[in-house]
Amino acid sequence: MKEISCKLLVIGAGPGGYVCAIRAGQLGVDTVIVEFGKPGGTCLNVGCIPSKALIHAAEEFGKIAHMAGGKDPLGIKVGAPTLDLTKTIAWKDGIVSRLNSGVAGLLKKAKVKTVQGWATFRDGKTVEVETETGTQVIHAETVVIATGSVPVELPFLPFGGPVISSTEALALSEVPEKLAVVGGGYIGLELGMAFAKMGAKVTVVEALPRVLTQYDAELTRPVLKRLGELGVEVMLGVKAKGLSTKGDALLVETAEGKNAKVAADRILVTVGRKPLTEGWGLEQIDLDMAGKFIRIDDQCRTSMRGIFAIGDVTGEPMLAHRAMAQGEMVAEIVAGHKRSWDKRAIPAICFTDPELVATGLTPEEAKALAGEIKIGQFPFAANGRAMTKQGEDGFVRVVARADNHLVLGIQAVGQGVSELSAAFGLAxxxxxxxxxxxxxxxxxxxxxxxxxxxxxxxxxxxxxV
Known part of the structure; x- marks a missing residue:
């Protein structure tokens, strides 16, 4: 059994973990990072990056298919397109592979030692890692838990066969003829719209009265309009109940309490993600929890001295850039710098068509906090650049205090508005x-x-205007 010691041990090489390790290495902290899979975590390997690659491919295919219909106002005429999804997935995998290598190279450049394997706590200062060459014991002065999250599995719709998570959806070899999406959140709608553009008949089943509940109804209205244009059926107030006996349909209960079937070759379950808190010996250490998440303070310290936690395992919002910011901060704290955590300006982006961005407070939240507010909203229908991109649907909205005009929140919906998130966050x-x-x-x-x-x-x- 091999044993090593270090000043900082990071468990998990997702966006939060690898950024923490790299920054610690840059600051001269003796750092070890443990990862069971490939560097980059869920975001890089089976989440943010591959999904955006698939969304882009679907967007391009959808544009050509629209032109082939002879109704394109730009005057472009093409023949009916075909899609080789296997080749698309190979292209996506190539991007992921290059980024995997990039993360590994950055860790090496920062003199971070990487241990491949599954880590399990012995105590608050020691972990065992099962590697291909045997058990590695790591003693650390400080530990950062960055284990991330996994898709929520419904007990009556376990993953397997036609029932898939977002991970399997991003690796399909062919476009399903009929796709049922369980859950009308950002993951379900991003992927559902992408597959609709690639030719699938998509049905979204949502138990709540509306989709994308983390955004206000006015902001999501252009997305609902686009769902209709793509032929996506959205069933609201409908509960998924299970898989049909033949495995060719999703069983549901309608808002009226009636049983029904939604024909589907594949059933994509996207009802959220849960923190990965099992399987790595959490029971061996005494951490306070906040529900199912690890409780942290404004410096990402847990209830145990010398143990920090960052990213999805610590709660909402489960966003890669939140984890990255936390990871950088913790590395600097470990190196002796004075830092704290302020989450006022974390942009939340939904890569639907059109895209959604929300930063800071909604109008309702701002009213509750500040009382009287001012709201300014500008439609892209009056924006020349949006018109030249055929992206008139949508708007930018700014929410500010009425007394001193301090900006409290900024939201936008429209084509490509994800790129405005940096300006919103900076403001x-x-x-x-x-x-x-x-x-x-x-x-x-x-x-x-x-x-x-x-x-x-x-x-x-x-x-x-």
Whole structure:
């Protein structure tokens, strides 16, 4: 049994874990990172990156299919397209592989030792790692838990056969003829819309009265319109009950309490993710929990001295960039720097068609906090760049205090608005007021002008609407 010692041990090489390890290595901290799978975690290997690759391929295919229909206003005429999904998946896998190698190279550059295997706690300072060459024991002064999350499995729809999670959906060899999506959250709609563009007949089953409940109804309206255009059937107030005897349909209970079937070759279950807190010896250490998550303070410290936790295992929002920010902060704390955690400006993005971005407080949350507020909303229908991209559906909305004009929240829906998230986050992080945004010269013609115009609208003098 091999034994090594280090100052910092990071368990999990997902976005939070690998960023923590790299930054610690840069600061001269003797660091070891343990990962059972490939570097990059869920986000890089079976989540954020591969899903965006598939979404892009679907978008391109959908554009050509639309042109082939002879109704394209741009005057472009093409023949009916075909899709080789196997080749698409191979392209996606190539991107993931390059990024895997990039993360591994960055860890090596930062002089971080990587141990491949499954880590299990002996106590708060020691873990055992089952590797291909035997058991490795690691003693550490400080431990960072970055084990991430896994898809939630429904007991009456266990994964296997026609029932798949997002992981399997991103590795299919052919487009399903009929796809049932259980769950109308961001994962379900992102993938559901992608497969609809690739030719699948998609049905979304959601138990709640509306989809994308983490966003307000006004923001999601353009997405619902697009779902209809793509032929996606959205069943609201409908509960999934199980798989049909033949395995060719999803059994559901309608809002009226009646039993029904949704024909499907594949059933994609996307009802959320849960923290990975089992299988690595959590019972051997005494950590306080916040429900199913590990409880942390504003410096990501757990209830045990010398143990930090970051990322999905610590709760919502389960976002890669949140984990990265936490990981960087913890590395600097371990290195002796003074840092704390402030989550005011974490953008949440939904890569549907059109895309959604929300940063800071919603109008309702802002009212509850500040009382009187000002709201400025600018439609992309009045934005030249959006029109030239056929992306008129959507808007930018700015929410600010009425008394001092401090910006409290920014939301947008529209084609490509995910790229505006950096500007939104920066404005909130810097404590911008409406006058700051309105007085910043935005390049023309860009969709970013919508941000400036929304601020102008809140001040009472929008120029282009």
């Amino acid at each position: 909130l992080e810097m404590g911008a007021r409406l006058e700051d945004i309105a007085g910043t010269i935005h390049a023309h013609p860009t969709q970013g002008e919508g941000f400036q115009e929304a601020a102008l609208k809140a001040l009472g003098h929008a120029l282009h």
